[in-house]
Amino acid sequence: MTESEFKALLDSRSLHLTNEQWEAIREPGPALTIYAGPGSGKTTVLTLRAAYLHLVRKIRPEQIVIFTFTRKSAKELQARLGSFLPPLKNVIAGTFHSLFLHWLMREKHINPKLWSAQEQRAAIVTVLTELRLPTHQEARDQYVQSVSKLKNLMQEFNRDNLIDTHTRQTLKVWERYEQLKRDHGRFDFDDILSEFYQTIEHDLDFRKRLQDMISVVMVDEFQDTSQIQWLSIILLCKQKIPLTVVGDDDQSIYRFRGAKPDILAAFEHSFPTTKTIVLKHNFRSTDPIIQLATEVIEQAATRKQKPFTGVVGSGIQPSLSCHQTEWAEALQVTHEIAHLVRINTHSIAVLARTHRQLICVVDALRKNRIAIQPLDPQLDLYRDYHVQRLLCVLRATQCTSDATEQDHMEARLEYGKWRQDSLKQPKLATSIDFDRFLQKMRHSTAKTAIDVARAVYDPYLWRARKNRGNDGTLERLYLLYEQASDDQSLSQWLTDIDTVIAQSQQRQVHSTQIQLLTFHAAKGLEFDHVFIIGLHAHAIPHQRAMVEAHNEYDRQQILDEERRLLYVALTRSRFRLSLHYAQTVLQQRTEVTPYLKPLLQKVSFTSSASDETDLWNHQSKFAIPTPGTVLFHKIFGRGKVISVDSMQNAGHKVCIIFNGRDRKCFYWEILQQLGHLSVSTDRGKGIRQ
Numbered sequence: 001m002t003e004s005e006f007k008a009l010l011d012s013r014s015l016h017l018t019n020e021q022w023e024a025i026r027e028p029g030p031a032l033t034i035y036a037g038p039g040s041g042k043t044t045v046l047t048l049r050a051a052y053l054h055l056v057r058k059i060r061p062e063q064i065v066i067f068t069f070t071r072k073s074a075k076e077l078q079a080r081l082g083s084f085l086p087p088l089k090n091v092i093a094g095t096f097h098s099l100f101l102h103w104l105m106r107e108k109h110i111n112p113k114l115w116s117a118q119e120q121r122a123a124i125v126t127v128l129t130e131l132r133l134p135t136h137q138e139a140r141d142q143y144v145q146s147v148s149k150l151k152n153l154m155q156e157f158n159r160d161n162l163i164d165t166h167t168r169q170t171l172k173v174w175e176r177y178e179q180l181k182r183d184h185g186r187f188d189f190d191d192i193l194s195e196f197y198q199t200i201e202h203d204l205d206f207r208k209r210l211q212d213m214i215s216v217v218m219v220d221e222f223q224d225t226s227q228i229q230w231l232s233i234i235l236l237c238k239q240k241i242p243l244t245v246v247g248d249d250d251q252s253i254y255r256f257r258g259a260k261p262d263i264l265a266a267f268e269h270s271f272p273t274t275k276t277i278v279l280k281h282n283f284r285s286t287d288p289i290i291q292l293a294t295e296v297i298e299q300a301a302t303r304k305q306k307p308f309t310g311v312v313g314s315g316i317q318p319s320l321s322c323h324q325t326e327w328a329e330a331l332q333v334t335h336e337i338a339h340l341v342r343i344n345t346h347s348i349a350v351l352a353r354t355h356r357q358l359i360c361v362v363d364a365l366r367k368n369r370i371a372i373q374p375l376d377p378q379l380d381l382y383r384d385y386h387v388q389r390l391l392c393v394l395r396a397t398q399c400t401s402d403a404t405e406q407d408h409m410e411a412r413l414e415y416g417k418w419r420q421d422s423l424k425q426p427k428l429a430t431s432i433d434f435d436r437f438l439q440k441m442r443h444s445t446a447k448t449a450i451d452v453a454r455a456v457y458d459p460y461l462w463r464a465r466k467n468r469g470n471d472g473t474l475e476r477l478y479l480l481y482e483q484a485s486d487d488q489s490l491s492q493w494l495t496d497i498d499t500v501i502a503q504s505q506q507r508q509v510h511s512t513q514i515q516l517l518t519f520h521a522a523k524g525l526e527f528d529h530v531f532i533i534g535l536h537a538h539a540i541p542h543q544r545a546m547v548e549a550h551n552e553y554d555r556q557q558i559l560d561e562e563r564r565l566l567y568v569a570l571t572r573s574r575f576r577l578s579l580h581y582a583q584t585v586l587q588q589r590t591e592v593t594p595y596l597k598p599l600l601q602k603v604s605f606t607s608s609a610s611d612e613t614d615l616w617n618h619q620s621k622f623a624i625p626t627p628g629t630v631l632f633h634k635i636f637g638r639g640k641v642i643s644v645d646s647m648q649n650a651g652h653k654v655c656i657i658f659n660g661r662d663r664k665c666f667y668w669e670i671l672q673q674l675g676h677l678s679v680s681t682d683r684g685k686g687i688r689q
């Protein structure tokens with residue numbers, strides 16, 4: 001095929017390329033950098049360049065290698081190449097991990113026994129336990145990430161080399177983890193990269209065999225390449241194989257894996273003869289979306305400017321809505337999505353900074369029977385251990401039939417356990433207590449029921465967790481608490497939950513399936529309508545990411561990375577961008593992310609939140625006594641409050657002196673709910689001090 005025939009082929013498929021795109025497709029040089037913003041056709045150009053090289057330059061497809069950042073984008077690329085006419089079936093497209101492993105297995109007969117992500121996490125927990133460090137999910141994930149980052153940055157065990165955020169502890173964890181891995185004769189995913197790098201550096205025969213097999217290398221999303229991946233590519237290609245890299249420093253979002261936005265500049269340094277082509281047009285989004293996203297990214301502390309104009313033209317102004325809680329936010333988003341689904345709109349996505357933030361929307365969409373793409377099970381609120389325990393007791397309050405006798409028994413035992421432990425008075429945890437509890441709950445509203453149940457469960461949990469408080473693993477339980485309202489009976493609320501659970505078990509394929517993704521997972525994708533939720537100041541920049549900042553330089557780097565993440569999310573939308581945040585999140589008051597705060601006049605802003613955000617105030621339900629208050633206890637008689645302590649997320653501990661000598665402490669909310677205590681109108685009469 002000649003060049004003009006190729007161009008005619010693209011025209012016949014309504015692909016009218018810009019001059020820069022066309023130049024990028026046919027550039028013959030040994031090194032090429034394609035540098036551009038979101039939606040400018042980088043991936044499109046990469047695909048067409050592979051087609052051009054095969055059809056016009058007669059390079060065999062199996063000699064063209066394209067590195068992608070995720071398996072999903074590798075599949076997407078292969079699908080695009082496969083649907084080309086004529087189809088390009090054998091182009092080698094894959095992630096660094098998969099291609100490096102493939103070559104190691106084929107050429108070096110290395111067949112490592114890989115640790116799954118789950119096994120890797122378990123190994124880290126073993127090491128943390130051994131070193132007497134916290135093992136909860138957040139700590140574990142942080143160490144998994146830190147170890148991976150060290151390996152991707154090619155750090156040594158030498159402490160002097162630890163220029164980044166590596167504390168003594170991370171180093172110890174890393175050393176022990178490596179030892180454990182060696183003892184078991186296993187590999188982790190990062191070892192694939194290290195092994196490949198070592199082999200291609202030292203084994204010249206291996207390097208040559210690869211170079212003979214490959215005619216062209218292209219790297220998509222180059223800004224997210226880690227040090228070890230980049231050095232491996234240099235060894236593979238330099239002066240032997242033409243290399244094209246495609247990237248956007250504004251979309252560099254994998255700092256935690258060792259990626260740096262300035263890698264594009266490093267490429268120009270390593271390949272000084274490289275030709276750089278800048279794609280200047282955004283083909284994806286309407287002008288108001290591009291303008292908002294550009295204003296966000298332009299505030300980054302360090303950034304290379306690039307020219308950028310939209311091709312689509314004018315469109316709807318992005319909207320920003322403030323809600324009282326995450327549940328209210330989810331309800332509104334679901335309401336808007338339901339409307340879009342009714343008018344037969346496909347291509348809808350809901351994006352959030354973290355998985356946890358998507359839970360309420362998942363729930364609300366399922367409640368409204370709106371189909372969603374299969375999800376990570378961790379987005380299922382009702383799979384959570386604590387949520388299940390609480391619901392098991394609440395469900396028993398609604399059961400009367402024999403069929404549920406077993407559940408009833410379980411609930412009774414569970415409830416007894418909470419009371420026994422929290423009150424330290426086993427005798428009180430009798431069936432009479434439970435029956436009274438059931439009676440009280442049977443006709444309550446969902447909110448009252450939750451208040452009663454948590455007044456027993458929270459102190460129990462608080463003790464069981466050895467005063468650790470909320471370390472992030474109870475977030476789902478608190479979401480359940482927040483979900484209950486006074487507008488619904490307990491029975492109706494539980495029925496709604498059953499609907500959601502039933503819906504989550506259905507495996508039907510619908511024509512419209514809403515995609516729910518984190519900002520990271522949304523990279524490279526595009527949708528007509530994008531809802532971005534959780535845009536509050538605690539989530540963006542993410543509080544946990546900020547923990548890694550040990551000095552001002554780190555802090556600025558992380559702030560810029562979080563800004564880029566938001567930029568990636570904003571630029572996924574073609575036509576409509578609907579932005580949301582809640583004013584109260586997990587009982588804490590918050591506000592809009594600082595990245596959007598200066599831009600409020602650029603969006604159409606609405607707020608349904610009120611100034612009164614005291615949603616979780618037990619005090620409104622059960623007035624908390626002050627020292628000196630006189631009370632009457634059913635068993636111990638009259639007493640006087642001597643101290644009141646507030647416990648984090650677990651109500652109040654009240655110490656009372658009875659008959660001037662018996663000092664007893666109670667969980668105030670529990671005893672109030674059970675009706676064991678009442679405030680005496682008799683101000684201290686008859687009480688000995």
Ligand SMILES: Nc1ncnc2c1ncn2[C@@H]1O[C@H](COP(=O)(O)OP(=O)(O)OP(=O)(O)O)[C@@H](O)[C@H]1O
Binds near residue numbers: 017036040042044251
């Ligand atoms: N010359 C063109 N004419 C019309 N549409 C185009 C052209 N080039 C690209 N597009 C379209 O623009 C959209 C964005 O393209 P693509 O996904 O390749 O961009 P990208 O630069 O890789 O985006 P991102 O960096 O955000 O992942 C796609 O829908 C693509 O089909």
